[in-house]
Amino acid sequence: MPRATAPDARRYMARQPFDYVGLALDQGQIVELVGAKNDAALIRLGYVIELESRTTTYECAECGAAFTSIEARSAHGRKRHPDRDLTPDQEDEREEREERMLEQVAPLYLDKTKAAMGAA
Numbered sequence: 001m002p003r004a005t006a007p008d009a010r011r012y013m014a015r016q017p018f019d020y021v022g023l024a025l026d027q028g029q030i031v032e033l034v035g036a037k038n039d040a041a042l043i044r045l046g047y048v049i050e051l052e053s054r055t056t057t058y059e060c061a062e063c064g065a066a067f068t069s070i071e072a073r074s075a076h077g078r079k080r081h082p083d084r085d086l087t088p089d090q091e092d093e094r095e096e097r098e099e100r101m102l103e104q105v106a107p108l109y110l111d112k113t114k115a116a117m118g119a120a
């Protein structure tokens, strides 16, 4: 079920799947940055983007992870809580689909790496 969230929580959405302080985040998953050393780089490079304060969220019934869209929650469910184990071929196919989708919806800001900015 969608639910409204605290208006002043500073939350971010993972634009790409990545591991954050030991947590495996999926695309579209909501995360609160905890002040880790790399937080600024995560924002600069586009791994996360700050959420508007009243973004509707959708929670995974299995693990409670929250997402910004039903699509992201469904993709998370297929990946993390499959009904049955995928064959290696099916798993490869799923990963390729995910990579193609991510390149389209959430390319990283590779022009914002320190090296790229230093060269400019």
Ligand SMILES: [Zn+2]
Binding pocket: 060, 061, 062, 063, 064, 065, 076, 077, 080, 081
């Ligand atoms: Zn889950």
